[in-house]
Amino acid sequence: MICIGRSSIRSILTVKDLESFVEAYRILERFSPTLPGPDDSAECTPDRIVIYTLSFSFCGVRYPLSTFKVDLLRHFRVHFSQLHPLGFMRVVHFELSCVAVSGAPSIPLFCMFL
Numbered sequence: 001m002i003c004i005g006r007s008s009i010r011s012i013l014t015v016k017d018l019e020s021f022v023e024a025y026r027i028l029e030r031f032s033p034t035l036p037g038p039d040d041s042a043e044c045t046p047d048r049i050v051i052y053t054l055s056f057s058f059c060g061v062r063y064p065l066s067t068f069k070v071d072l073l074r075h076f077r078v079h080f081s082q083l084h085p086l087g088f089m090r091v092v093h094f095e096l097s098c099v100a101v102s103g104a105p106s107i108p109l110f111c112m113f114l
Contacts, residue, residue, distance in 0.1 A: 011036045051081075068095055068105045075107050090114065 013021070013035055022033050065073075065080070069091060073080060083091075094113060098105040 011040075066095065072107060072110065 015035065018033060018035050021027070027033050072091060080088075091110075094110055095105045098109070103109075
């Protein structure tokens with residue numbers, strides 16, 4: 001069995017792809033979105049995070065994150081990058097469902113619901 005870790009993942013995005021991604025998801029310039037170099041791996045460092053663009057398009061991530069999403073991440077002591085896209089999709093669905101019935105999402109309600 002061959003194991004391929006994150007350190008062997010390379011970006012296939014072009015500069016135009018990055019520009020489109022930044023525009024579509026309204027990522028602020030202050031975050032300095034950049035593409036990794038051709039020999040750089042997809043590893044987080046103290047001064048950068050790695051974002052898998054397919055996760056964004058799959059689960060509907062939009063920045064800035066809502067207060068509820070930030071509070072939920074803090075409550076469970078996880079970083080956004082630790083969430084699976086399907087898990088994040090559940091959070092988005094829950095929050096939208098609360099808004100649709102004129103309710104405010106809360107962490108206790110989320111824990112009871114799921």
